[in-house]
Amino acid sequence: MTASTLVETHVEVSDLVVRFRRTTALDGFDLDLGPGVHGLLGPNGAGKTTLMRVLATVAKPTAGHVSLFDRDLTDYPSLRHVRRRLGYLPQHFGYYPRFTMREFVEYFAWLKEMPAASVPLAVERAIERVGLSDRADDRLRRLSGGMVRRAGIAQAIVNDPDLLLLDEPTAGLDPEQRVRFRGLLREMGVDACVIVSTHLVEDVTAACTDVTLVNEGNVVFRGTPPDLIAAGESGGGEGDTPIERGYTAVLRAARQR
């Protein structure tokens, strides 16, 4: 964690437009985020993954402005600087099945240009934080789907990122692991900006300091989880839990506009 974290804005997005041929994934998107755990909710195709890909510097905006750690992503040195401080778990997490868990995380520590001396300890710590120390020397192909997902989280956090982007991180995790994972998110969110894109609204309630609801490429709600719950109570949404009712109520209102 760098000292500048305390004063800089982690994520600053304004009027962001991303188009893929004729499809507009994000259309004038605005977002400012600092430290904390930020939930990103929305239906399929809302633009969550596109936003995550832009923030992970793997997709280029069609228009608008994106700044990470007060740096524009327009020149290579800035891009490289930002990437050193990133952790990213994509929705479709690819991996090398013949690598062991330790080798895989270590490989990404190298890719993230971590100082060589800090790598062994950082790798051990990342693996321990996802609860896989006893499987560290197993090849990834021998791990279950949930364990592979945790390996993906381990590579994302190995560099203690200032911006951690997790796209559907809890897919495939059992309930006990999800509880443990939420604890990890809260721990990371004390200093870092953690953005969690998910369909599991209860994860947002339990772990996030605030929530952004996206629909058709635009922000339709920003607030805390209690705010979203309140929107459900006043808007008459459907669902089994208060936050589900808030989610459906906000979406329904957005569609009726």
Place this chain on the structure above:
Amino acid sequence: MTTGWRALRTELIRGTAPYAALVFAASGAALLYNETDDWAGRWAPLAQYLRVMLIVLVPLAVAAGAWQAGRERRRRINELLGSTPRPGWQRVIVAWGAVTVGMSAGLLAVWLSGAVLVAPVATYLGRDWWWTLGVAFLGLAAGSAIGVAIGRVIPGRVVAPVAGVLTYVVLGYTAYDNERGASWLAPSTGYAGDGGLYLPLSLHGLQALWLGALTATVLVLVAARRKLWALVPAGMAVAAAVPIASGPGYDRWVSDPVAREPVCVPGPPEVCVARVNEFLLDDLAPRAQEALARWAGVPGGFVRAVDSSMRDERDGGPWPDQTIVIAVTQFATPTGGLSEREQYGGSFQSLFASAAASVIAQHCDPDLESVWRATDVVWAWAGGDSGEDEAAELVDGNGNPVESPTSPDLERLLAMPEAEQKAWMGRFLAASRNCDEAAVTELMAELG
């Protein structure tokens, strides 16, 4: 160990590298031990034969490189890699380096297995063959770099095998068309020297520069952010390629006079081999002298057997009269001994008989039937046999093996007293050396 070395180590043990090492060791061994007479007991031909093997191994290198490079796409990990700060060229270098080290280890193991057999028996160290060997590894590196480039640019699982097959076609053509200087742009050669040839240091230097610069150009083009940097190695590659392509083809091979020096067992009959084949002389001498004994008492008969490697075939000119010339290495075993038969089943005795019978062909171009009949008679009289394969086919109606039939001409010759047989042979040799076809016809008429 730095993280970079650890990444390379991980790629070496978990990537394509270990498979490449195994495939190269297995296929290399299969190729090397299929033609042991081409290199047995000799350092330079061993290295040169590895360059011949590259006709197969470089296509494998291209395929391995393409497969390794396509891994990121197959594993759908491109997006994750794209979010990391380390420059892409470093990742490519590690992946290419690992697969190249794996292939090189496989090829080195093959060479070492050959070297273990050559070392105890070799009688001549040779010259500059270590450069021949070194350039082989640069050829593999260039092949895998080209493969990496192809694998990164073109998606699909069939890209690797298709790239390998296309490379094989190109290298096969350059090996076949080795009269052109451009054929030396390929790391493979179509010909392994006979031990009396070597490639000059100037060619090795140019090839090393060409292959190294080609490798660098390809890697910069596919991995560097600033492609213009590729102009530097590309310029070096062109600077090396021009003198290679504009130079001679086969005539790049240089004769090594020390390797061709005769080493003899004095006679009569005298038996000589080139210094590079001296390891065969102890086994060769008694067998050659036994074969030559058949010609004792024949006027103008053979009194000497020599190894064809004693002379560069490009020097031309007839060998001295009464000399049988044999390519002795075709009977060399991998451990440096002399086998009973060469790889196509021909016996040592037959080789001698053939060399003797072909004396007429060395002096003129006979097309008379009587001349060919005479050649057959001389060959059989001198001890020629039909070889294991042909003899095995001679069976009676019940499938039982039968003796090879003797020609009527030979029967009539053998019916003569020994002295008359030898006199007949003497007249045949004299007629052959004078290219006197009429005299040969007359000799055959004597046999009916």
